Amino acid sequence: MGDGAVTGTVPDFRPGGDFTLGVEDELMLVDDAGELLSERAVPLVSALVGSHVGPGHVVGEVYADQVEVTTAVCRDGDEVLAALTALRSHVTASARVMSSGVHPTAALGAAVTSPSSRYDRIVGEFAGLLRTPTAAFQVHVGLPDEQSLMLAYRGLRRRLPLLRAIAAATPYWHGVDSGLASARSAVIRSYPRHSVPPLLHTWEEYVARAEALLVAAGAPDDTYVWWDLRPRPLIGTLEVRVMDAVPSVELAAGLASLVQGIARRAVERPDDRDPSDDVLGVNDDAAIRHGLDARVVDDDQVRRPLREVAVRVLAEARETLDADGRAAPLHAVERRLAADPEPDRQRQLVASEGMPALLLDLVARTTHPEA
Numbered sequence: 001m002g003d004g005a006v007t008g009t010v011p012d013f014r015p016g017g018d019f020t021l022g023v024e025d026e027l028m029l030v031d032d033a034g035e036l037l038s039e040r041a042v043p044l045v046s047a048l049v050g051s052h053v054g055p056g057h058v059v060g061e062v063y064a065d066q067v068e069v070t071t072a073v074c075r076d077g078d079e080v081l082a083a084l085t086a087l088r089s090h091v092t093a094s095a096r097v098m099s100s101g102v103h104p105t106a107a108l109g110a111a112v113t114s115p116s117s118r119y120d121r122i123v124g125e126f127a128g129l130l131r132t133p134t135a136a137f138q139v140h141v142g143l144p145d146e147q148s149l150m151l152a153y154r155g156l157r158r159r160l161p162l163l164r165a166i167a168a169a170t171p172y173w174h175g176v177d178s179g180l181a182s183a184r185s186a187v188i189r190s191y192p193r194h195s196v197p198p199l200l201h202t203w204e205e206y207v208a209r210a211e212a213l214l215v216a217a218g219a220p221d222d223t224y225v226w227w228d229l230r231p232r233p234l235i236g237t238l239e240v241r242v243m244d245a246v247p248s249v250e251l252a253a254g255l256a257s258l259v260q261g262i263a264r265r266a267v268e269r270p271d272d273r274d275p276s277d278d279v280l281g282v283n284d285d286a287a288i289r290h291g292l293d294a295r296v297v298d299d300d301q302v303r304r305p306l307r308e309v310a311v312r313v314l315a316e317a318r319e320t321l322d323a324d325g326r327a328a329p330l331h332a333v334e335r336r337l338a339a340d341p342e343p344d345r346q347r348q349l350v351a352s353e354g355m356p357a358l359l360l361d362l363v364a365r366t367t368h369p370e371a
Helices: 038-048 077-092 116-129 146-158 160-167 183-189 204-216 249-268 277-293 304-321 331-336 342-353 354-369
Strands: 021-031 057-062 066-071 136-141 229-232 237-244 295-297 303-305
Touching: 021 038, 021 077, 021 249, 038 066, 038 160, 057 077, 066 077, 077 249, 136 249, 146 160, 146 204, 146 229, 146 237, 146 249, 160 237, 160 249, 160 277, 160 304, 160 331, 183 237, 183 277, 237 249, 249 304, 249 331, 277 295, 277 304, 295 304, 303 304, 304 331, 342 354
Parallel strands: none
Antiparallel strands: 021 066, 021 136, 057 066, 136 237, 229 237, 295 303
16 A cells, blocks of 8 residues: 555446345344354354355455345345345354444454455554444445436435434443444544545546545555445445444334435435535534434524434435335334434443343344334
8 A cells, every 4th residue: 555556446337226225234243141252253254154045145344253244136125124134034043143333342452353355455554443343234225327326425415414323323332331322433433534425416526536535545446435425336326334233124124215215305306405524524423422312404504403304304205215115114213213212222221230231132132123
């Protein structure tokens, strides 16, 4: 990565579908007490990686005690739910897993990484910043062309704090309360090139911005651009990267549906009320700190409770997806909005029963579907 490093260019966009979905669900491998397996996970991961289940497959991750289940292309959230349920069942048949954006008790600096040319590069660049295992729930939405992609990019960009807040579920890190709704987000924010996506209007703007970034970083290709929302031109998708891993497969499917509905509405009903990079960053900081209890600057530049914004955006997504009968998974998001915030739930459990109870609770909710 020194001077003279060969850097990549952004490939041409390949059509990826009409608002199809694909998700990546990162799972931590743990022992009977819910603690990370670290090096003990290596043979389990080796046995799981490369296995295919009808609707997807299992891949490795940068952390040695983690796998990622990746769905095939899905038409809607119902197919995402079926795929994730099958994939998680396949993994849990041979390993104990936890879905959590940050392992609540992993020690500072305890991350054990997997060797590969890509991961070795990442470890070399991140150095001591790669200090604890994190896990995300990432959603890809397929777009048919560059114009639709950029309209969906702007629509999803303004809703990133909302998506982060709904999924926020990591108040604890290193065994203590971080004071945040999403400690994972704070960890990720410390990594190079992990930032809110810039305001862009055209594909040409994206290419110029991304290629300048690749030159500055000495990076080989556009997969090293790690914005919270990024185009993936070779597979024709937009990738939403802000969400903590969530134990509930029903909520995961609901979040995928919400992404689908927001993207589709942005293409069908373009809206020019884009927040500046600075305002979006402040909104996102509020979501990281307070989750759904945050207050954010809304589309009309008025500061409002994020829950109020969430209710409106969810209704818009439901209206959009109802046209094709694809809105049912959004019920799980509605239930999340009506319930106590997940970070509060975890804090109450630790206060009443202790941290070991939280670890076992996360494992149980990952293994046994519930909203």
